[in-house]
Amino acid sequence: MTKGRHTTEHWALVAETDALIELVAGSPGHGLARLDEAVERRGGDGGARRARARLARIRSLLHLSLSNPDGAAAVLARDLSDGPAARIERARVALSLGQTGTALNDLRAVSGAHLSTRQSAEAAAIDAAVLLRISATPRRTAAVQRLGALLDRSGLRLPLALLPDPDLARVVAALEAEGYAHVAAELPKRALIGDVEPDGLLSKRELAVLEQLMHTSSIAQIAAANVVSANTVKSQLRSIYRKLGVSNREDAIAVTVERHLLASVD
Structure with a gap:
């Protein structure tokens, strides 16, 4: 019976539904394994662009449930064309x-x-x-x-x-x-x-810069406190903003407080 379900033209929908059931049941690892099995069972059809796009959302959700955002992002970049669903x-x-x-x-x-x-x-x-x-x-x-x-x-x-x-x-x-x-x-x-978890999101040097950023917006003061050049601070700030998904000091401070990024620095 299981084999028949995955040999129909709607196999991708069936595979997506099965994986979603596993996700809701709290078994994302099992869901991802079942999804991979369904794709492999279909051979060439499983790797077709249309099939990958259909399964991209559930695959990404499974990776997120497994605390693997990098894997989720990679799936979306590889399998889902830019559009509302991808966004x-x-x-x-x-x-x-x-x-x-x-x-x-x-x-x-x-x-x-x-x-x-x-x-x-x-x-x-x-x-x-x-x-x-x-x-x-x-x-x-x-x-x-x-x-x-x-x-x-x-x-x-x-x-x-x-x-x-x-x-x-x-x-x-x-x-x-x-x-x-x-x-x-x-x-x-x-x-x-x-x-x-916030641990590992920023490097130790970036955390040191972020700690100073909480107190001052002066590049020179941050550089002096960390005994590095102003250019180094600018580069580290760009990296910090990118990782936090912000574009200014105020938002960086808000995210830092929200995620307790400096809790282990004191």
């Missing part, structure tokens, strides 16, 4: 890494696109999660209300469960505050997507 999934990866600026940029790119109900809800969930991570903005409440309305009308709940664990708690609390407690009432006790 939403890239925003999810960026969110899991704490790269709020990158996530917002990807979501901004799909703001005027025609999206399915599921895509709209997932984009709204990521958008609300990002805004709840950074300093308060006038758009935060509106984003939470929009998410609540989308989930209420559609009956979808998976867009919430596919948020990183710390974000899920924040978004659920925000929804409850806006009168949408019922949309999160039957969620799993844990998020399906783990959060990437």
Whole structure:
């Protein structure tokens, strides 16, 4: 019976569904293995561009659930053409890494696109999660209300469960505050997507620069404190901003506080 399911023309849909069931059940490793088996069973069809694109989203989600954002990003870059679907999934990866600026940029790119109900809800969930991570903005409440309305009308709940664990708690609390407690009432006790630990995100030298950046914006002062050249500090700041997904000092400070990046430095 199993063999027959994977020999139909809809084999990719079947494989995607099987992998999603494993993900929701808390077995992403098993889900990824089953997905690979299904692709291998199809031979040449399994490696076809269309099939890879169809399975890119679930494969990326499985990697994220296994706390492997690099693997998730590689899958999206290799198998999914640039478009709304890719942008939403890239925003999810960026969110899991704490790269709020990158996530917002990807979501901004799909703001005027025609999206399915599921895509709209997932984009709204990521958008609300990002805004709840950074300093308060006038758009935060509106984003939470929009998410609540989308989930209420559609009956979808998976867009919430596919948020990183710390974000899920924040978004659920925000929804409850806006009168949408019922949309999160039957969620799993844990998020399906783990959060990437901040350890290892920045090098020791970058952490030293970041620590000084918390106190001053002066390149010269940061360089003096770390006994390096101003050019070295500029290079390290570019790397820090890129890794954090931000473009300025204020956002870097916000992400640092949110993710407790300097907790082990003191």
